[in-house]
Amino acid sequence: MWRNRHYAELEKRHLNIVNFMAAQHDLLKKMSTTTLPRVRCVPANQRLDRVKFRSEVECLDHVVELSAYRCPHCGTGVEFQARHFDATQPRALDAAWQAAFDTCRPLKAFEQALDFHCPRCAAPVRIVYDHAVSKTIDRDLLDVLEAETWPQTP
Numbered sequence: 001m002w003r004n005r006h007y008a009e010l011e012k013r014h015l016n017i018v019n020f021m022a023a024q025h026d027l028l029k030k031m032s033t034t035t036l037p038r039v040r041c042v043p044a045n046q047r048l049d050r051v052k053f054r055s056e057v058e059c060l061d062h063v064v065e066l067s068a069y070r071c072p073h074c075g076t077g078v079e080f081q082a083r084h085f086d087a088t089q090p091r092a093l094d095a096a097w098q099a100a101f102d103t104c105r106p107l108k109a110f111e112q113a114l115d116f117h118c119p120r121c122a123a124p125v126r127i128v129y130d131h132a133v134s135k136t137i138d139r140d141l142l143d144v145l146e147a148e149t150w151p152q153t154p
């Protein structure tokens, strides 16, 4: 008897959580079609010419690995080094862009984001990278999030 009541209570709580999450998801979906800017996610190798940084290469060969990003909107190139992919970097984008990117492509465990604006056309960009091996500067660049159109059309 007690057990049945206990399970009923648990089930009620579980349903509450499920309903809450469904409501949150609906809200996010509504936001993404109304207030959030339109964004897309592309594999990192479509925008960057290097997607793997390996610390042993830099140590043994005394080279600095570079990855060149090309802006899809204006063609401007930006070069990155492994040290740029550092979780302590402050987020460079405003809250609306961060929310749009978070909604389109939520970060998973051991993933971090490098946010920046194209230095020429100011388009917002997020590079999602993996740094599971935190003691080294090994980095795998995974995805790039960007505005679908730039400049934004109202």
Ligand SMILES: [Zn+2]
Pocket (backbone or CB within 6 Å): 071, 072, 073, 074, 075, 076, 118, 119, 120, 121, 122, 123
């Ligand atoms: Zn640009």
